[in-house]
Amino acid sequence: MESMPLISIIMPVYNAEQYLASSIDSLLAQTVKDFELLLINDGSKDNSLAICREYEARDSRVRVFDKPNGGVSSARNMGLDVAQGEWLMFVDSDDWLTENTLELCLEHTPENDVVCFAFRLLYKDNTSYDKPLCATKGLRDYFKHQIQRRGGVRACGALYRRSIIADNKIYFTPGIIYGEDWLWAMRVTLCCKKIKPLTHSFCYHYNLMNQSSCTNTMSVRKVIQQLKVLKIIKECLAQTDALGSASNYRKHFRDTRCSVVLDALRMFSPKETCEHVIEVYDEITFIDRWDVLLADISLRKKIRLFKFLRYCRANGLPRS
Template sequence: MLAMPLVSIIMPVYNAEQYLASSIDCVLAQTAKDFELLLVNDGSKDNSLAICREYEARDSRVRILDKPNGGVSSARNMGLDEARGEWIMFVDSDDWLTEDALAVCLEHVPEYDIIRFSYKRVEKRTTKDVPVRMATTPQQQLRLQLERRTTLAVWGGLYRRTLFTDNKIYFDPAFIYGEDWLVSMRLSLCCKSIKTLPHAYCYNYNAINMSSCTNTLTPAKVVQQLQVLKTIRGMIGGNKYRKSLRDTRCNIVRDLLRAFSPEESCEHIITVRDKIDFIDRWDVLLADISIRKKLCLFKFLRYCRAHGLQ
């Protein structure tokens, strides 16, 4: 076991036996060798823990953290508490890194607090390049994240560990959807410097393994995004990013209307209206969205007023 690894790579593991070995192999094959791999077994019921133990016995850089099932956020939090590296990277147990991913990122430390990279979305028949949007300052990155115009997943970067420890940044288990968005925003708020690498495709996101449940839009998912946005507004304040907040709110509600009837949408919003960052007619009027979207949202707001939401 390395006394003080340069990087701690955190991999939550839950019932991941199909892809787990491939994912671990790609981490251990990194051309940069100074890291520890924390396999956080989140109460798996399949053969995942046994696979993890095989790798722990084989390579001193691998450490297993075993816990009862609590979700990906709690697994990542345990990894953060146990990490000893100066830098943090996250990898999901069904995805994989390119072999030079770590080396590419480490070329830019310690000058920057966060190094963001591009990824490839791997589907059954195609692989799509998804470049990270260029940001040269934390403020630019924050706005891109707020407007959901760049990668929000935490596996899209390398982070200085003190960003987490000094600012007490953890994943909120209360959010099943949008937890990465919230943490990414907090990291951007706290960092002093950021480097984006749009031409470095360091990560392969496995979209083949997305279940129909994971890939399906539900009212609960969309409403939770509004809850996350309300938390974000409390973090950043409303004035400086007022336009971005307004546009994002309108686009999230539009996502809801695109998939569900006004009746279904209104019903789900009413149940949690005190917990979400909802829209009003001025938001819609001033939003930088198409006329068609505005008309749709105005129609929905009329429906909401008629049913006691506003």
């Protein structure tokens, strides 16, 4: 009987033929060889599946799964269901890792449940930017930082103890496109005892050269879904005492709420912004005057938020 691999690397694949081989090669070249690579083809319409099959035929560590298109969350969830390793890692199909990434992470196990590392951002003009992780003191400090990072939290860039995820049935939420990583990572954090951030180990090469500019067309959904994710995270925190009560994180939720509304005001009119908030919270008191006064933001931003709240009151928009 074959022994289980030490690590399962899950890679969702969708129309990724341009960078897929480079991404897979970076994984197969790791100095640590005891892993399985799970390639989850999510209904690709290009040559991605054929490329995956070629690697599967050449290397016994590669396992390919083909499914109808359902989005990155459903592909990752399939990977979670078939993974066999003691540890888990996610890598996107157009990104790649430095060759000693797994080795570096394993140096900090088994005393940690998650080992996360930093990103090197790669741009179209062939420039790059190293994005270090914030140095945090303990799990609560890490959780506070993650609340405020919002879209900056990604499932990639970390090694996870699989039993934490399997025992607590932590899956990605289908239907959430903006913030699915944020929500999943926060749920994992709530179940962990210890997390190790490798603040200046820039192991994950995050490819921004292949991103289309769809910000404007998707902005409404982005705002709504970030509001939903923030609400779910707070509800999850209220259901556990692992990191103390939600009141310990009041400032961080408050600052993040204000940031989301400010993002919305940059894209929409006050009326549209209010409607998007109400769509999630059924009330405009999602943010109030005390939130604005106490928020860790500039005076200019506070004035903008006060004008927004005044507009809501003047127009009789719903309040609790």
